[in-house]
Amino acid sequence: MSDAQIAHVRDGGRRWTLPSVQSFSHVTEAVVAPMMDRPASRSYWIAFAAMAVLTLIGAIGIGLSLAYGPGLWGNNTAVVWGFPIANYVWWIGIGNAGTLISSLLLLTRQKWRASINRFAEAMTLFAVSMAGIFPILHLGRQQYFYWLAPYPATMGVWPQWRSALVWDFWSILSYLLFSILFFYVGLIPDLATLRDRPGRRGWRRFYGVLAMGWQGTPRQWRAQDRLHTIMAVIAVPLVCSVHSIVGLDFAASLMPGWTESIFPPYFVVGAFFSGFAVVVLIALIIRWAMKLEGLIVPAHFNVMARVILASAIVMGASYGAEWFSAWWGGDAADIRLVVYEFTGDYWWLYWLMLACNVAAAQIFWLPAMRTNVWALVAVSIAVLVGMWLERILIILNTLSNGYEPSFWRTYAPTLVDFAILIGTLGAFVWLFLIFARLIPVVSMHEVRELVSEERA
Amino acid sequence: MTAVAIATFDSEGAYLRARADAIARDHRIVGEWMPYASKALGEGEGRNGILASVLAGGALGGFGLFALESWSAVSAYPIDSGGRALWSWQAFIPAPVEFSALAGGIAGMIALFVKARLTRLNHPAFDWNEVADASQSSFVLALGCDEGEDANAALDLLAGAGATHSRLLGV
Numbered sequence: 084m085s086d087a088q089i090a091h092v093r094d095g096g097r098r099w100t101l102p103s104v105q106s107f108s109h110v111t112e113a114v115v116a117p118m119m120d121r122p123a124s125r126s127y128w129i130a131f132a133a134m135a136v137l138t139l140i141g142a143i144g145i146g147l148s149l150a151y152g153p154g155l156w157g158n159n160t161a162v163v164w165g166f167p168i169a170n171y172v173w174w175i176g177i178g179n180a181g182t183l184i185s186s187l188l189l190l191t192r193q194k195w196r197a198s199i200n201r202f203a204e205a206m207t208l209f210a211v212s213m214a215g216i217f218p219i220l221h222l223g224r225q226q227y228f229y230w231l232a233p234y235p236a237t238m239g240v241w242p243q244w245r246s247a248l249v250w251d252f253w254s255i256l257s258y259l260l261f262s263i264l265f266f267y268v269g270l271i272p273d274l275a276t277l278r279d280r281p282g283r284r285g286w287r288r289f290y291g292v293l294a295m296g297w298q299g300t301p302r303q304w305r306a307q308d309r310l311h312t313i314m315a316v317i318a319v320p321l322v323c324s325v326h327s328i329v330g331l332d333f334a335a336s337l338m339p340g341w342t343e344s345i346f347p348p349y350f351v352v353g354a355f356f357s358g359f360a361v362v363v364l365i366a367l368i369i370r371w372a373m374k375l376e377g378l379i380v381p382a383h384f385n386v387m388a389r390v391i392l393a394s395a396i397v398m399g400a401s402y403g404a405e406w407f408s409a410w411w412g413g414d415a416a417d418i419r420l421v422v423y424e425f426t427g428d429y430w431w432l433y434w435l436m437l438a439c440n441v442a443a444a445q446i447f448w449l450p451a452m453r454t455n456v457w458a459l460v461a462v463s464i465a466v467l468v469g470m471w472l473e474r475i476l477i478i479l480n481t482l483s484n485g486y487e488p489s490f491w492r493t494y495a496p497t498l499v500d501f502a503i504l505i506g507t508l509g510a511f512v513w514l515f516l517i518f519a520r521l522i523p524v525v526s527m528h529e530v531r532e533l534v535s536e537e538r539a
Numbered sequence: 540m541t542a543v544a545i546a547t548f549d550s551e552g553a554y555l556r557a558r559a560d561a562i563a564r565d566h567r568i569v570g571e572w573m574p575y576a577s578k579a580l581g582e583g584e585g586r587n588g589i590l591a592s593v594l595a596g597g598a599l600g601g602f603g604l605f606a607l608e609s610w611s612a613v614s615a616y617p618i619d620s621g622g623r624a625l626w627s628w629q630a631f632i633p634a635p636v637e638f639s640a641l642a643g644g645i646a647g648m649i650a651l652f653v654k655a656r657l658t659r660l661n662h663p664a665f666d667w668n669e670v671a672d673a674s675q676s677s678f679v680l681a682l683g684c685d686e687g688e689d690a691n692a693a694l695d696l697l698a699g700a701g702a703t704h705s706r707l708l709g710v
Contacts (some may be wrong), residue, residue: 106549108676109572233607241611243629245620253604253634257641264644268651272575272674279671295657298664299673303655304576310651311591314644317593321640328633532575535551 098537099195104377107531111276114523114530117373119282122236123520127372134290134513139377141506144499145220153223155499161492162482167221169475170330173357174507175255175432176470179259180358181207182262185269185320186315195386197440197529198378202369202515204266204524205522209514210258213337213507218251220503247332254325261321265314271297272528279291333477339416340481343408351400353470356394356440360466361452363387363459365515369524378525381454388453391466395444402437416486422485424476428493432472433480439469540685543569545669545696547677548624554678555579557700566693570664570681572673573706589650596646601639605631667708677703 104110123131148155158165164480181203188196219228231252233242274294278287327347343349356365363384370379393464409417424433443465452458479494518524548554554573561568571580608631617625652658664670673679680697684690690707697705 106676111675233611239616243618243620244608244612244634245623245627250633253637257637261641261644264599268648271657275674279674295652296659297655297657297674298662298670299572301571301573301577301580303657304573305580306587306589306654308576309587310593310647313590313593313647317597317610317640317643321637324636328637331633343684346667349560361654377575470630492628495651538550538551 098196099380100534100537101377101380102504104534107534110378110527110530110534111280113375113377114525114527115277115280117375118520118523119277119280119286120221121229124372127516131513131516134509134516136191137505137509138513139509140502141504141507141509144502144506145216147499148220148503149225153221155497157494157500159492159494159497161490162479162494164221164478164482166475166492166496166504167217169478170504170507171214171217171221172350172474172477173471173517174210174217174352176209176326176357177361177473178210178214178258178262178358179322179326179351179354180362181205181210182258182265182318182356183355184362186265186318186322189312190319190402191316194533197385197533198375198380198383198525199362199366199387200269200529201522201526202365202518202524203358204262204269205515205518205524206361206365207262208259208266209511209518211255211262212514213511215255215259216503216507218248232442246376247328250328251332254328254350258321258325259312261318265311265318265400268314269529270522271295271307272299272304273523273526275299277523308412322354323351326354335446338481338485340405340409340420340477343405345401345404345408352394352397352401353473356391356398357467357470359387359390360463360470361392363391363463367456371517373519373524375525378530384459385450385453388447388459388462392444392447395441395466399441402441420480420484424480426482429476433476436469436476438473439465440473443469464484520538534536540666541686542690543681544684544690544693544697544705545570545667545679545681545708546702547669547672548701549677549703550701551577551579551678553701554680557697557702560696560700561680561693564696566696567683567685568680569683570679572664572670572671572675572676572679574673577678586655589647589654592645592650593647595644596649597639599646600642601635603642604635604638608634636649638684650676669704672691 104113156165156167159165180456184203185196185200188200219225222228230240231242231249251368256381269295273299277290278294280287327350329344330350333341334343336342348505366379366383366387370376406421409421424430443462446452446458483493541649545671546557548557551573555577558568609626609628612627613625623630667681669679669681670675680702682693682697684707685691694705694707
């Protein structure tokens with residue numbers, strides 16, 4: 084970022100747009116022109132093709148798994164969860180953060196959300212879609228996944244409501260559909276902008292249908308604003324409950340290291356942590372690729388880096404609480420688990436996780452690092468790697484080292500495991516690339532309001 | 540109504556001034572369009588029924604699913620799962636809680652469509668170019684002029700308040 088832009092932050096200015104963005108039409112053009120008026124760049128198509136290849140690799144992994152079963156994975160008789168559940172928890176965590184960030188910042192009247200909320204919400208939709216793949220795959224008999232839904236079956240069979248699997252089904256389904264509605268409610272006015280802007284007739288009709296006849300009358304704005312706020316009020320506890328339920332999948336069991344009441348909040352903080360890391364990465368890429376320097380300013384990265392730093396401290400405290408509980412409780416299995424985490428089969432992964440999740444973000448104590456592109460990228464990637472390691476190690480350390488020594492097994496993932504993980508990463512980015520060409524990546528109507536306030 | 544005086548404004552302040560002047564001089568506002576939610580217009584407005592719809596939809600969805608769980612587990616398909624009670628109400632709570640949020644959201648969406656009169660893809664207002672500007676960059680105010688009224692006075696009012704563009708439309 085340029086010295087002038089950084090000085091803009093250091094001067095204590097609380098402007099969330101650069102002075103170059105002066106009028107409402109500047110906002111519209113800055114957001115719409117890169118997606119509609121300019122052809123996609125060469126680097127866009129290279130990224131598009133690369134992600135399509137990764138998605139194809141994932142599809143092959145999934146296809147093989149469907150054809151030959153879970154025997155192709157690294158899961159064994161002790162580590163029955165392995166990659167599929169770790170990937171699920173990781174993706175759902177990232178997915179939780181988008182709606183949480185958007186709704187929480189809306190309710191706390193944080194003006195800076197205007198530039199980031201749209202792609203944070205899109206991140207939720209794509210990440211939760213990726214997350215939903217894994218529990219279905221892990222069922223083994225994927226063709227019967229619809230048995231989780233209540234319907235009047237011929238044999239009179241109903242779902243087992245006392246199972247945590249049913250909780251997951253309802254939480255993912257409700258959260259995904261609710262997030263789509265929340266996303267759409269905020270998007271309607273911007274769809275009308277695309278409809279009314281000069282351009283190809285076919286695209287204008289496409290956006291016109293999606294805009295549902297939006298005119299922007301006071302009556303419509305009041306209704307839209309009211310519903311958006313009400314949905315934000317619902318979204319905050321919904322997000323917390325979704326990831327708490329994921330935490331309860333572990334905590335409701337009787338395994339060492341899992342039966343802990345701290346798991347639900349610990350999972351929610353982890354979701355917020357990894358989600359913000361993805362938002363920072365996406366914001367950096369969008370800002371550079373779509374030339375949105377006027378709308379996504381260094382102050383945004385400054386504040387997001389602070390959130391990541393605070394989350395890293397909470398994560399460190401959570402790990403400390405886990406170790407302390409084991410020592411203070413005195414349970415032999417719990418103490419053995421903590422020793423195993425530091426010295427057992429996966430010791431180096433555990434130390435790497437601590438470095439990524441707790442140590443890396445401490446660099447943000449230095450103000451200059453909070454607006455340094457390379458520091459932001461490095462820490463965000465470290466957080467994502469660290470959070471994925473945390474998800475897999477929660478499973479591996481406990482299941483490889485349970486109560487019964489005869490059940491102690493180490494775990495080694497297979498190529499198919501990696502193919503599916505890589506495939507979901509590719510599909511996530513691929514969907515984002517498509518999104519960036521179809522939907523305004525920044526909420527134009529909210530930034531217009533911001534510009535109006537800052538101009539005043 | 541024989542004519543409409545329509546004007547665009549490039550700032551919320553100018554638009555609100557024009558609106559206040561029009562009301563003060565007894566002009567009839569026949570249309571308003573804006574590029575973002577002007578908070579000034581929201582002040583003093585009562586509830587618009589969306590909250591009630593969300594609450595009703597959420598309650599219906601949540602209690603409905605809880606009732607379905609209870610009926611199917613106790614009556615339609617009673618199975619002994621490790622000796623746990625058939626009506627394990629505590630385990631029945633998470634799914635309805637999640638679903639009530641979704642049901643509330645769907646009900647709110649329907650209420651939005653009704654209250655904001657959406658799904659009407661074609662509307663006479665779309666024939667006015669100014670309305671298209673409103674979704675991109677401008678505040679737009681339209682004043683109705685009845686027979687015998689001085690339409691030019693309405694135009695002057697709009698221009699005097701800082702309109703960037705104004706014109707008369709025949710009706």
